[in-house]
Amino acid sequence: MPWEKRFDIDQTLNRAMEAFWARGFEATSMQDLVDVTGVNRASLYATYGDKRDLFLAALRRYDSEVRRRLLDELGARETPPRAVAAVFDKFIRQVTQPDGNWGCFLINSALELAPHDPEIAAMVNSAQDDIEAFFLAMIRKGQQSGDFPEQLDATYLARQGLVTVLGLVVMIRSRPEEAYLHAIRDGFLSRLT
Amino acid sequence: MPWEKRFDIDQTLNRAMEAFWARGFEATSMQDLVDVTGVNRASLYATYGDKRDLFLAALRRYDSEVRRRLLDELGARETPPRAVAAVFDKFIRQVTQPDGNWGCFLINSALELAPHDPEIAAMVNSAQDDIEAFFLAMIRKGQQSGDFPEQLDATYLARQGLVTVLGLVVMIRSRPEEAYLHAIRDGFLSRLT
DNA sequence: CACCATTTGGAACGATTGTTCCATGAATTA
DNA sequence: TAATTCATGGAACAATCGTTCCAAATGGTG
Numbered sequence: 001m002p003w004e005k006r007f008d009i010d011q012t013l014n015r016a017m018e019a020f021w022a023r024g025f026e027a028t029s030m031q032d033l034v035d036v037t038g039v040n041r042a043s044l045y046a047t048y049g050d051k052r053d054l055f056l057a058a059l060r061r062y063d064s065e066v067r068r069r070l071l072d073e074l075g076a077r078e079t080p081p082r083a084v085a086a087v088f089d090k091f092i093r094q095v096t097q098p099d100g101n102w103g104c105f106l107i108n109s110a111l112e113l114a115p116h117d118p119e120i121a122a123m124v125n126s127a128q129d130d131i132e133a134f135f136l137a138m139i140r141k142g143q144q145s146g147d148f149p150e151q152l153d154a155t156y157l158a159r160q161g162l163v164t165v166l167g168l169v170v171m172i173r174s175r176p177e178e179a180y181l182h183a184i185r186d187g188f189l190s191r192l193t
Numbered sequence: 194m195p196w197e198k199r200f201d202i203d204q205t206l207n208r209a210m211e212a213f214w215a216r217g218f219e220a221t222s223m224q225d226l227v228d229v230t231g232v233n234r235a236s237l238y239a240t241y242g243d244k245r246d247l248f249l250a251a252l253r254r255y256d257s258e259v260r261r262r263l264l265d266e267l268g269a270r271e272t273p274p275r276a277v278a279a280v281f282d283k284f285i286r287q288v289t290q291p292d293g294n295w296g297c298f299l300i301n302s303a304l305e306l307a308p309h310d311p312e313i314a315a316m317v318n319s320a321q322d323d324i325e326a327f328f329l330a331m332i333r334k335g336q337q338s339g340d341f342p343e344q345l346d347a348t349y350l351a352r353q354g355l356v357t358v359l360g361l362v363v364m365i366r367s368r369p370e371e372a373y374l375h376a377i378r379d380g381f382l383s384r385l386t
Numbered sequence: 387c388a389c390c391a392t393t394t395g396g397a398a399c400g401a402t403t404g405t406t407c408c409a410t411g412a413a414t415t416a
Numbered sequence: 417t418a419a420t421t422c423a424t425g426g427a428a429c430a431a432t433c434g435t436t437c438c439a440a441a442t443g444g445t446g
Contacts, residue, residue, distance in 0.1 A: 024305060026219035030434060040394055041435085047393095051434065101308055107363055111304045112217060114367035115294055121367040128364070156380060163360035163377055170300055170359040171321070174307035174314040184356055187349060200423095223404055233424055234405085240423095244404065 009047060012037045016048075017058035021105040024112050025055050056119065062105040063127055071134045080142030084135065084161065084192070088185035091169055095176045104169045128162060135161035139192065148192050157191060164188045202240060205230045209241075210251035214298040217305050218248050249312065255298040256320055264327045273335030277328065277354065277385070281378035284362055288369045297362045321355060328354035332385065341385050350384060357381045 015037045019028050030051055034041055048054040070090060074083040094101045102108070106127050114121040136158035142148035168184050175181070208230045212221050223244055227234055241247040263283060267276040287294045295301070299320050307314040329351035335341035361377050368374070 023309075024219070026217070027305075029432075031432080040396080042396085042437085043394065045435070103304065103308075108304055110363060110367045111296065111301055112220075115296075116216075124367040128368070159376065160380055163364070163380075164356055166360035166363040167356035167358070170303060170363060171356070174303045174317040175321070183352065187353055187356075222402075224402080233426080235407085235426090236424065238405070 007037075007039045007043065012039050012044075013048070013057060013061055016054055017061050017105070018102075020055055020058050021062065021108070022102045024108060025051075026112070059105060059109055059120070059123060063123060067104075067106065067127060068130070071131070075134065075137065080138040080145065080147050081189070081192070083138050084142075085185065085189055087131075087134075087165060088168060088181075088188070091165070091172055092178060092181045092185065095172055095178060095181070101172065101176075103173050107166060107169050128166075131165065132158050132162040135159075142192070152192065160191070161188060200230075200232045200236065205232050205237075206241070206250060206254055209247055210254050210298070211295075213248055213251050214255065214301070215295045217301060218244075219305070252298060252302055252313070252316060256316060260297075260299065260320060261323070264324070268327065268330065273331045273338065273340050274382070274385070276331050277335075278378065278382055280324075280327075280358060281361060281374075281381070284358070284365055285371060285374045285378065288365055288371060288374070294365065294369075296366050300359060300362050321359075324358065325351050325355040328352075335385070345385065353384070354381060 016033050019032055019036050023032075030041065030044070033044060033054070037044070044054065048057055071087075074086050078086060091104065094103070106124055109120055110124040114124050136154055139148060139152065139154040139157055139161075143150055143152065143154065164184065164187075168181060171181065171184070209226050212225055212229045216225075223234065223237070226237060226247070230237070237247065241250055264280075267279050270276075271279060284297065287296070299317055302313055303317040307317050329347055332341060332345065332347040332350055332354075336343055336345065336347065357377065357380075361374060364374065364377070
């Protein structure tokens with residue numbers, strides 16, 4: 001092995017992820033990626049493949065390091081009611097950050113690319129299934145701990161939780177009114193009491 | 194007035210609307226629009242302005258001729274329970290059509306463009322408000338007619354209806370399983386009984 | 387020190403992007 | 417019929433697209 005790459009592969013992928021996350025696949029050019037990563041064109045191609053390969057790597061990274069990591073931390077650290085609320089709050093908090101209101105990278109990709117790209121559709125679906133499973137686990141855990149009533153239909157409400165999050169994230173893209181978004185969150189939480 | 198345009202202005206705008214609806218703003222080129230409309234470049238520019246102007250016109254047309262028209266017809270022709278269900282069914286039916294699963298043009302635009310374009314954000318928001326108002330009107334009408342219980346919180350449920358539709362339309366883009374989508378619809382309808 | 391394998395910088399590729407220009411065509415008006 | 421007015425077809429624009437190529441630079445290896 002003659003020598004190593006001069007740039008940080010993980011950090012570069014994070015920067016690319018943020019660019020795709022903020023603007024989408026089509027609106028992000030390779031030149032944009034060269035600019036935000038500070039890495040040369042040839043190096044990007046040699047390391048990650050073409051634009052779609054890089055996008056897929058970025059989306060995989062988001063799925064594992066942002067989405068999955070968040071759910072893992074919430075599931076481990078918070079009580080079920082707080083964990084469920086925190087999922088909503090994570091997105092609602094975005095709207096107050098002027099240049100960070102990017103929504104959810106997976107949902108953005110679902111709308112832009114999933115219908116035309118089965119590989120992306122599969123990633124989106126498994127992520128949605130995982131979020132539903134997270135809600136299901138939290139609700140059941142909450143029922144055992146006494147936080148939620150026993151007679152709740154956990155399966156049904158887990159699915160409702162997923163749909164509510166998806167709807168909320170759509171709203172976030174055009175609607176910066178926090179009160180409205182909190183009402184959506186509380187509307188779902190009230191069904192768990 | 195020397196003579197008229199050789200092409201149908203409304204029909205051409207409909208074709209452009211379908212193209213933008215199916216693929217989004219960035220992924221649809223002016224060449225695509227020339228191809229699907231059959232109208233010359235210069236005529237498109239002379240009639241509608243630049244690409245963004247044409248997109249805005251297409252989105253306005255969708256809002257008035259697809260979304261608003263659907264709600265008007267359902268509100269006039271159907272009973273409240275059937276009208277509410279039909280909103281969901283309109284989208285669910287899409288997934289069975291191989292090349293017609295475009296979701297909702299307004300929601301697609303909300304995700305792709307609203308954060309970067311205030312004019313589009315405003316259109317998306319007013320459309321969402323209108324859908325919520327539709328649900329509210331239907332629920333109240335249903336309460337008067339006896340279809341829905343009097344004690345329902347109509348305001349709250351109207352908002353929940355909007356969120357549920359938005360979530361469902363996100364799912365449609367990657368998830369063709371009709372049974373799953375029907376469960377979402379029925380999950381909301383059951384809250385109106 | 388010479389050799390090697392690989393990254394790097396940057397030019398360059400052809401294709402496509404959104405947009406404009408102009409000569410031609412056609413229908414109305416004088 | 418002649419003049420006018422505007423849409424039309426198609427070439428052409430500069431800019432940017434994703435991608436590739438190559439010479440220069442690099443640091444470990446024999």
